Amino acid sequence: MKRITTVLIVTILCLACSSMAFDGNRKGFVLGGGLGFTPSAEWGFELGSVDFSEDGLGFGLHLVIGGAFDEHNMLVYEGNVVGWKSDVVDTDLTQGFNGAAFYHYFGPVGKSAFAVGGIGFYVFNADGYENNDPGFGMLLGGGYEFARHWQAGVYFSFGKTSDPFVDYNHHHISILVSGIAF
Numbered sequence: 001m002k003r004i005t006t007v008l009i010v011t012i013l014c015l016a017c018s019s020m021a022f023d024g025n026r027k028g029f030v031l032g033g034g035l036g037f038t039p040s041a042e043w044g045f046e047l048g049s050v051d052f053s054e055d056g057l058g059f060g061l062h063l064v065i066g067g068a069f070d071e072h073n074m075l076v077y078e079g080n081v082v083g084w085k086s087d088v089v090d091t092d093l094t095q096g097f098n099g100a101a102f103y104h105y106f107g108p109v110g111k112s113a114f115a116v117g118g119i120g121f122y123v124f125n126a127d128g129y130e131n132n133d134p135g136f137g138m139l140l141g142g143g144y145e146f147a148r149h150w151q152a153g154v155y156f157s158f159g160k161t162s163d164p165f166v167d168y169n170h171h172h173i174s175i176l177v178s179g180i181a182f
Contacts, residue, residue: 151180
């Protein structure tokens with residue numbers, strides 16, 4: 001699955017860079033994604049007197065698609081997820097944010113700090129188990145665009161999911177390097 005995701009991201013970025021929709025100015029259509037490391041991904045729940053949580057590290061990924069109003073402001077759909085291995089349930093877990101995100105760049109293209117905030121849904125999946133229902137999620141982050149189309153950032157996402165018996169709490173922190181075509 002990770003290999004397919006990586007190939008898909010590279011293909012999308014290569015196709016996007018050659019498309020006429022991208023003129024090199026951060027205004028109009030934007031498409032991108034990033035890969036990186038997630039030093040903390042946590043899920044947990046409270047059920048009566050039982051309080052459980054598990055924290056792990058994993059592989060971070062995010063995809064963005066949307067539009068930029070000008071050289072400083074972008075509104076995108078963002079999927080910001082992490083995949084990691086649970087020791088408790090002995091399976092692969094995927095969790096993350098999906099929703100609308102607003103990026104603000106504080107300087108000129110290619111040399112600018114940025115901040116991001118988003119509101120949407122949080123999702124949680126465990127291989128071999130029934131999927132949880134998505135719940136409310138938020139995304140906060142910031143970073144630096146170190147070259148035209150390339151940036152590095154730290155993202156913090158948190159939210160809730162549920163199944164018929166329990167409500168789950170989640171959060172993750174990802175450090176990602178991204179390519180954004182505009």
